[in-house]
Amino acid sequence: MRDKFLHKPPDLDLFASDLPRVEDALPGRVNADPERLERGLAQLVLTVVELLRQLMERQALRRIDGGTLSEDQVERLGQTFMELDKRMEQLRTEFGLTEEDINLHLGPLGRLL
Amino acid sequence: MIEICAITAEPPPPLPESDNLHAVCSAGLVALCTPADEQPLTPSVLWSREEMLEKLMEQCDLLPVRYGSRVEDDAAVARVLAERQGQLAEALERVRGAVEVAVRVLETDTAPSTTEPPASGTDYLRSKTRHAKVATDVHEALGRLARASTQQAGRAGSELLRAAYLVDRGAVGSFVERVAELQKAKPQLRLLCTGPWPPYSFTSG
Numbered sequence: 422m423r424d425k426f427l428h429k430p431p432d433l434d435l436f437a438s439d440l441p442r443v444e445d446a447l448p449g450r451v452n453a454d455p456e457r458l459e460r461g462l463a464q465l466v467l468t469v470v471e472l473l474r475q476l477m478e479r480q481a482l483r484r485i486d487g488g489t490l491s492e493d494q495v496e497r498l499g500q501t502f503m504e505l506d507k508r509m510e511q512l513r514t515e516f517g518l519t520e521e522d523i524n525l526h527l528g529p530l531g532r533l534l
Numbered sequence: 535m536i537e538i539c540a541i542t543a544e545p546p547p548p549l550p551e552s553d554n555l556h557a558v559c560s561a562g563l564v565a566l567c568t569p570a571d572e573q574p575l576t577p578s579v580l581w582s583r584e585e586m587l588e589k590l591m592e593q594c595d596l597l598p599v600r601y602g603s604r605v606e607d608d609a610a611v612a613r614v615l616a617e618r619q620g621q622l623a624e625a626l627e628r629v630r631g632a633v634e635v636a637v638r639v640l641e642t643d644t645a646p647s648t649t650e651p652p653a654s655g656t657d658y659l660r661s662k663t664r665h666a667k668v669a670t671d672v673h674e675a676l677g678r679l680a681r682a683s684t685q686q687a688g689r690a691g692s693e694l695l696r697a698a699y700l701v702d703r704g705a706v707g708s709f710v711e712r713v714a715e716l717q718k719a720k721p722q723l724r725l726l727c728t729g730p731w732p733p734y735s736f737t738s739g
Contacts, residue, residue: 427635427706428713428727435640435692436726482663492656499655506658 438521463516468523471509478502535570538603538611540587540596540732542566543626547593553586560612561619563626566590567611570604587732595630597622598732625737632681632700633730635709639672639695640724641665668723669695672716679709684735694723698735706730 481498484490490498513523539555546557546564558565573579580601587598605611615622652658669685672695677683680699701709706729713727 425728425731426726427710427729428717428725430717430724430726432642432724433726435642435724436638478662482659482666485659485663495659496655499652499657499659501655502662503652503655503658 460516460518463512464518464522467509467512467516467518471523474502474505474509535604535606536567536608536611537570538565538567538599538605538614539583540566540590540598541615541622541626542590542594542596543623547590550586550589553589555586558608558611558615560615563615563619563622565599565611565615566596567608575601584732591633591730591732595626595632596732597625597629597737598734621738628682629700629733629736632702632733632736633706634733634735635680635699635701635706635727635729636731637672637676637695637697637699637713638693638726639669640726641668641692641694642722642724665694668720672720672723672725673697675716676709676712679705679712682736698731700733700736701730703730 481502485495485498513519542564544559544562544564546559546566549555549557549566554568555566556568558567583601587596590596605614652661673683673685676697676699680701682700684698686696686698699709710727713725717723717725
């Protein structure tokens with residue numbers, strides 16, 4: 422196989438966080454162990470919640486760019502999103518999920534973000 | 535069962551014997567197929583498919599077909615080509631003479647925004663806005679050198695951009711030079727550029 426790097430930084434390891442996810446994806450079988458099913462359901466729900474969170478955050482950033490919000494409103498929005506972010510992190514930890522686990526490829530829908 | 539690996543325009547390119555490929559021609563298009571096998575899916579199986587596509591890509595413009603696209607026999611392949619002739623011919627025209635180049639951009643941990651938690655809600659949103667702006671700047675700068683581009687949904691963490699560019703075969707060198715310039719101009723970022731790949735991200739309009 423030819424070298425596919427056209428430009429790479431010296432600290433290439435920074436980009437390697439995806440690799441375990443690729444390996445995990447390959448078996449492609451459903452594991453019917455009840456505990457894993459619960460985790461799978463949590464993963465699905467958190468993925469949808471994360472998608473909505475990112476969409477709302479994107480919308481908030483647009484409104485800030487538009488300059489229609491007061492400083493107080495921006496601060497309150499920021500606090501809300503920061504809290505949501507923290508809460509999502511807690512839930513992820515609780516179910517043993519990583520950031521990548523709840524970041525599915527959503528095909529054309531993914532481009533909304 | 536046979537598996538469709540790639541679609542190209544007539545006439546069929548010379549096929550490497552080692553890959554057990556055969557060509558099915560219909561409606562001015564050529565599907566390059568292999569007998570379907572049941573071997574388990576591993577990274578090395580996918581890499582050998584990739585190698586085969588890259589060898590073919592040196593000889594012709596092609597549309598890579600999703601791994602595991604299987605049909606009954608050659609007649610079924612010919613039917614698929616005839617039914618989707620317009621769409622496939624259009625996609626082939628779009629990628630003619632071009633290859634895919636992928637770019638990922640990370641922000642390093644040395645940047646203040648990733649080491650310290652934001653002090654206020656305003657700071658939190660400000661850092662989000664800054665990330666989005668950096669991603670847009672890089673994407674637009676590279677997009678100007680490409681025939682088409684596509685950006686994937688933002689990933690969590692320090693990844694600011696994950697994008698693919700459809701670049702003329704002869705322009706890959708200047709595209710990579712631009713990546714190196716951007717890296718020099720933005721030392722807080724890490725730019726990774728890989729390719730040339732078959733045009734995976736540009737097979738449908």
